[in-house]
Amino acid sequence: MKQNRPRIHGARRRRTRIRRPGDPRPGRRAALAITAVLLIVVTAPANSTGTTAAPTTLRAPALPGSGDGRPSCTLTPGEDVQLSEGIPTGPGYSRSTGPVHALTLMIDFPDVRGQGTARQRFEEFFPRTTRWFARSSYGRLDYRPATPVDRWLRMPRSFRSYGIERGSAFEPGYRRLVRDIARTADPLVDFRRYDLVNVLITPNAGPPAAETVLSVTFAGNLEAPVADGVRLANISFIYSRQDDGTGSFATNGYRVLPHENGHVFGLPDLYTADGGHKVGHWDVMSEDWGAGNDLLAWHKWKLGWLTPDQVDCAARAGDSTYTLRPLGRPGGGTKLVFVPVSASAGYTVEVRTDEGNDESVCKPGVLISWVDARLDSGKGPITVMDSTPRSRGCTEEPNVHQGLSDATFTRGESLHDARNGIHITVTGQDGGGGRRIRVTRQASDDGR
Template identity: 50%
Template sequence: MKSLAIAVMVFTALTLTSPAPSRAGAGDAGSGGAAAEGETDGRPPSGPCALPGVTRQVSEAARTPPGFARSHGTVRAVTLFVDFPDVPAEGTPQERYAEFFPAVADFYRASSYGRLDYRSTPLPRWIRMARPYASYGIERGASFDAGGGNGYHALSREILAAADGEVDFRDYDLVNVLVTPNAGPPATEDVRSVTFAGAPTGLTTGDGVPFQNVSFIWSRQTGNSPYRVLNHENGHAFGLPDLYYTSGLTGRTRTPVGHWDPMDEDWGPSNDFLAWHKWKLGWLAPDQVHCLTGPGTRTLTLTPTSVAGGAKLAVVPLSRTRAVTLEARAPGPLDHTVCRPGVLVSTVATDVASGDGPVRTSDATPGSAGCYTTDPNVNARLSDAPYVAGQRCLAPGVSVKVLGQDADGRWRVSVTVRPRILGAGSPAAVSRRSSAGGPG
């Protein structure tokens, strides 16, 4: 849910609004064609659509800063198990492990189209902490501060002392700590799972490597795919931010992306990553991404993220740090809740912090109660957010019209970029033009 920042930069908060649905008519012209699936070696995105970041912590920047775990190719995790003298584990490590594996590895393999081979190795015994659970002062937002002698620093010191003789941490990219689920409140009352990623925690293993990119999983999530809390936490280790609001809601939608990405809603039924995240994580080849920087109208074809192959993402930069993204979503192995297939339109901002809504999904049906209303873990109002044939979406300097589907289930869209958007300068200028945008 949170990650350890390398550095903190103070930035003026700007309102990020999602593009607004529109019924305005306009002619279609031009053709961009569809990109074919190509190969990718996991290199980070490049080019004018690869928005830069403004901090070295988790963000929507196309390039993830050093220190985070790689997210392409073979990635190895070591999984450890912890209980307490006053809260002994009620099951075996193997039972706790089976709550997450092989499901987590299978999810990442499917979402990455086979480009992330996630391998977990368990140390199949409970590591008993030295003190009672409450004495560590673990609560939501607890830090890794070494000064107090409590919190995650104290837990981790004991974990390393117990595991260092059996685990060569040089062999692993990620560390997963599965705490006995009877320690602490249930997840329905207080979600405490957390990741410390991107920077050394101040601890070094006996093998001489920093103890970092470590996820602690508490309690049990609800819903029919509770393992997804680890998908979310490992997403932080790969450099992805929280999409939901973590504080200061002030009447805004708590989940501005809804169930369209597990970095927003990781409870309940399964959901796949946004195409922007797939590009950031190295899972899309360059020719699977349309980068629209010049003025004019282009007709594009997008293949749903739930199937392999084809173009997956269109990006229209609004400024140095903001862009409108388009992707097609349809029911699939990881997208269980898609009840209105279509084109999902979002605004991405690399200058908005994790937990402050760095991505905003436009709702094609504002005021609707949604089409997936049977699970309280799903933001029902955004479940029918995709745009379908005949609908238009407006953003500052950009107009999107959905033309329809072809026989293979691909979605055709017409995107018009107006000249006034070119060279859009500061984020503040974009924010002013966005202030009359859609629901936020």
């Protein structure tokens, strides 16, 4: 992973048009990094069979090990991938467990004065963001926002002079802005006390979020300006208000900040140039507007929010059975089963219900996803396997990719990957809401 250039995330995100029932289905782009085409067959009771588009991978002759003979639930990132789904996360990002101190500054400009008070801007995001992280991490992330400057911090230059627009690079505009923030705040702030920086920009600077999303994160930036001897390497900028016109910002618009902070912790964007069609509303790194949603289990594992005893790795040939506990529910039990296919790709299996941050789940069940650590942020590193690829979904929420809302697998439904000899079946449910699954693997060419 390259460390000599800023990692820019979020700037290319756009509010995508949601396909309504009856609308023509958008054309699908060619798959990235094609090495082989798999046929994934979703089997179910007789009245609900179907097939879905396949991820791409090579069948690997051997899988990574933990060093003690057990298979490893990790992935090796691809070459020249800046922000990967690989585990462990590379250096340069903020820690994502324990106390994390988030410096939060509200800024305005001589030509764009603060809209409302700085405290009101702060309260658009807190304490909701803190509570979101507490629920999602099961208390393993103690997110502590601090706003030592409880007023608009006026920049020395006009907003126009920074030349900021959608997709702006760090040079030169953001470098100039970060330097001005550091110089202006320096008499009032000890930057050494903080792990990351949030910059909440007066919402009247730039276009509305419904038109263009400017919010952006620069993570692991070893070329960033220095303040108090600390390099401002992990910094998120939040613009506008993520309001879809229904007043939803009051309860859900704050989630643009958990999304941007996800980059600071090392998570990639899951949306692509076509929008959130690969993951939909199953992860805030794909869609962070509309009704509430959480992170995928793989991301919680990557962030250290799942413990090793909550993750099983189904790498051995033959049948393996597991009972998965709902991801949104605190407490122990297995929350993730990983089915590795190669050193850099595999399937994740988890249970999603309308608990915790997942208030919008309309079809509780087993969610199966394809993770490819060779694909960079914004290039589709995760694809949710849709158990009902021909359906229009089960939600009326206007800001959710509806076709994936009913992607979960239920009792009797299976995913079959013929090329890699993998069969994943939901076999039942226990009284506590846990789902039982069976993973069947054929032996590989070397007998594993």
